[in-house]
Each structure stands twice: as structure tokens, then as C-alpha cells.
Amino acid sequence: MPSPFRAQANARAVEEERIRFVLCDGLAGVKSKEVDTVVIAGLGGENIADILRRSPWACESPRTLILQPMSRTEILCRSFFELGLTLQNECLVEDAGRIYPIFLLSGGTMEPWKSGEYYTGPFALLHGSPLLSRFLAEQQRRLSSAVRGLEISGRDEERRMTLSAALSDIETEMAHYSA
Numbered sequence: 318m319p320s321p322f323r324a325q326a327n328a329r330a331v332e333e334e335r336i337r338f339v340l341c342d343g344l345a346g347v348k349s350k351e352v353d354t355v356v357i358a359g360l361g362g363e364n365i366a367d368i369l370r371r372s373p374w375a376c377e378s379p380r381t382l383i384l385q386p387m388s389r390t391e392i393l394c395r396s397f398f399e400l401g402l403t404l405q406n407e408c409l410v411e412d413a414g415r416i417y418p419i420f421l422l423s424g425g426t427m428e429p430w431k432s433g434e435y436y437t438g439p440f441a442l443l444h445g446s447p448l449l450s451r452f453l454a455e456q457q458r459r460l461s462s463a464v465r466g467l468e469i470s471g472r473d474e475e476r477r478m479t480l481s482a483a484l485s486d487i488e489t490e491m492a493h494y495s496a
Contacts, residue, residue: 433486
């Protein structure tokens, strides 16, 4: 299990003393009344969604969530709806040559997203991030490869169609963004 020492050192470096550090499985060691902001970063989207499902109090208003998935963003984004979360903002960040989304959420409901937005987020185009074109191209490559693999295998036609719809949305966004 990772150590909280790096986080503690970072907090001390900026002279932040209001943070209490808890080393536990997900949010199991945290009481709902103790926090107003939950940050989960550096895990896959599946793991983040699972942590939130096991601690539904974390998704209740007026609490704020800051989530940064390292992979499987689409799974995390789909969970927002079942968990009763509303996306307030998002941004893209780069670390070691990889681009990651960061989502700011609170309790509430949202309108459904287009298929491609589960992979890219719906706000990315609005903010004009300098990382956006690379991020969209990366998602396009990932989805194109997955669709080709499913076409070749002849299996899971439903998944291929879902991924194809997402790919089409992303290609449309790329065309708008580059226009």
C-alpha cells in the first residue's frame, strides 16, 4: 500500500496544516462529516468509480470531487450518471508525455453525453486547452485500433458499434477544433 509521506511532505512544503492524512482502502477510513473535498488521482477510472460506489456519501452535495484517472476514463465518466454527479469543469494536464483529464464534480444530475465525450469529456473543447489536439488524436488512435481489432475478430458487434459511435464523435470534434 502506498505511503502518505509524499503527500504530507507536499503539504508541509506549502505550509498547509489543515489537511489530515488517512491511509486506508479507498475512503473506508474517512467519515463523511470530516471532508468537504475528495481528491482521487493516479488510479484507473474503474478503480476510482469502485471507490465512489463503496462510499456513496462522497458524491453527496455540497461535497466537491476532483478526479484524475490514469486510464479507462470512459468507465469513470459513465459512472458519473449512476453516482448522481454533475461535471462542473475539466482540464487536461500532461505528465511524462501523457495527457490526462482532471474532472471537478459535485452532486446533481446532467444531460446525457455524446458517445465520444465519455472518452474526452464534454468541456475540453470549450476551454481551448493547448493539449486538446494531441488528446483527441490519442483517443482517436485508441478507438480506431479497438474498432479494427473487433472488425478483424468478428466478435462483439455491439461493442464495435459503441466504439465506432464514440470514434465518429471524436473525429467530428477534431474537425471542428481544427477548423
